[in-house]
Amino acid sequence: MKKREQRPLVDELDRRIVALLAEDPELTNKALARRLGLAESTCAYRVRALRERGVVEGTTLRLDLAALGHPLQALIKVRLERHNAEHVNRLYASLVRTPGVIQVFHVAGADDFYLHVAVADAEALRDFVLQHVTVHRVVRQTETHLIFERREGIGVLPAPGTTG
Secondary structure, X not given: OOOOOOOOOOOHHHHHHHHHHHHOOOOOHHHHHHHHOOOHHHXXXXXXXXXXXXXXXXXXXXXXXXXXXXXXXXXXXXXXXXOOHHHHHHHHHHHHOOOOEEEEEEOOOOOOEEEEEEEOOHHHHHHHHHHHHOOOOOEXXXXXXXXXXXXXXXXXXXXXXXXX
């Protein structure tokens, strides 16, 4: 029996649309259509379809964490004592609801979670770990790494106007 080829979730035009929106999420439909050489209605339809299929999910607001009183960022590696779905899910749910947490990653390897947090200072970071992470009985160990600088990667899409 011959395996049916699955149609890709996006075609080349979709990729061009997504690349331009990734570069400038505030691009108007009119400007997007003009840059792509499309009718505005076609462009609007394609963007709406990308959203409906889950290819494009929302927009992101970037905050100046230092201006908000949280200039110190860190990655906290968390290792668990016991690994079962109940413990993992309970800890995960708790961590994502903790003020100061930017992202939580559930990972494979020696560590179980990586937390990206932002706090006011070193004392607040220590208090965060003690009051919100190590208080969970399932947590065996933490290791904290300060973030000196953060830069965005280029992502998975080629830059507009290039192939890849």
